[in-house]
Amino acid sequence: MNETTDGAGVELADHASFLLSQLGAHAAQRFAERLQPLGLDPKQFGVLTQLAKSDGQSQQQLADAMRLHRNVMVGLIDELEGGGFVQRRRHPSDRRAHAVHLTETAWELLPPAREALDALDTELIGGLAVEEQRHLTRLLRNLTDAAGLAPGVHPNLP
Amino acid sequence: MNETTDGAGVELADHASFLLSQLGAHAAQRFAERLQPLGLDPKQFGVLTQLAKSDGQSQQQLADAMRLHRNVMVGLIDELEGGGFVQRRRHPSDRRAHAVHLTETAWELLPPAREALDALDTELIGGLAVEEQRHLTRLLRNLTDAAGLAPGVHPNLP
């Protein structure tokens, strides 16, 4: 038996699962690199996008939305508050909770952050024809839905 | 200014980069779960597939191939040797190095491991028409190549 020719090996690069995982890890890493000049890491950016959808959420609400434990959110908000991106204010109806609000700085950071994401799309799939880019994006969206992944939610970020 | 309607937000689920990262992390996690009954984690499986391609490599060669530091490989080979999947033998030409060899147990594990990967492909993209599955796989392979990712190499696995 010859281990190099008997076909017992596994051709990882022919499997969609492996390619997705490989390309996904690369995308996450490149996104982190593109976010870095803005002073953000991916998790912090996730909090900001959540607050952009609905400002003033409690830390528990943010943790639920991002599928993180509330203990992790404490540190995230600490970092974001230290960086001047969010403020902890008194919650209007629950004295246990904080209402987390975006600062002007954070609001101004969202457009360049979106541009970073657009640029990354171009970097990764810009080689395709425009209609093929749209087709792939729609296809990927269908696959995430079929896999039961919540839209815009991404645990396990670097 | 109303933060819920002014469009400052970022629609993550519309960006191919985000979808790739989200789906890729999911694929990696599900693959780890499918590998677990075989007594392997993804990194250990990576070593096994490398050795299946060429048995008897040194730890340094394996580390280079997998883009890991040789220090990490020590622990990986320790685990695999403890599980009875590989043996450290005397290297035929370099007395500093070990020749790492697959055991019979490991050879017998490769077919079910490949089946696990096939099953995961079906789980993730089985909802597509067969020709569309092939088209997507080819497309993803082209994207990994364009991104400069080495075929079959995947650092940062869980």
Place this chain on the structure above:
DNA sequence: TATTGTTATACTCTATAACTATA
């Protein structure tokens, strides 16, 4: 001098539990 395997150390992440103040 450089390389292979190894060990030790520090640093980051994550998961869990426990505490406080409120509900």
Place this chain on the structure above:
DNA sequence: TATAGTTATAGAGTATAACAATA
């Protein structure tokens, strides 16, 4: 009794440096 925020601690994972044996 349960929940929001916080803190502390332990575990996994990773990165770096150093060492002995050999090239």
